[in-house]
Amino acid sequence: MATTRKRVAAKPALAPEPARCEPCEGTGLVPKTVRVGQRHRNVGDQQGACLTCWGTGIAADET
Numbered sequence: 001m002a003t004t005r006k007r008v009a010a011k012p013a014l015a016p017e018p019a020r021c022e023p024c025e026g027t028g029l030v031p032k033t034v035r036v037g038q039r040h041r042n043v044g045d046q047q048g049a050c051l052t053c054w055g056t057g058i059a060a061d062e063t
């Protein structure tokens with residue numbers, strides 16, 4: 001009876017994964033509601049660059 005050995009792959013020491021930007025969930029884009037007129041009628045959504053991560057999708061380190 002052969003014993004099954006679990007092969008544990010050694011993970012290379014990579015840099016830690018950058019934190020994902022929360023508002024855009026790492027996409028770098030956030031839906032923006034487009035409103036026009038004095039009553040701010042909603043005319044639809046459009047994708048806009050996330051201002052939190054500047055479109056990178058990575059939460060910037062606050063230093």
Ligand SMILES: [Zn+2]
Nearest residue numbers: 021024050053
């Ligand atoms: Zn973002």
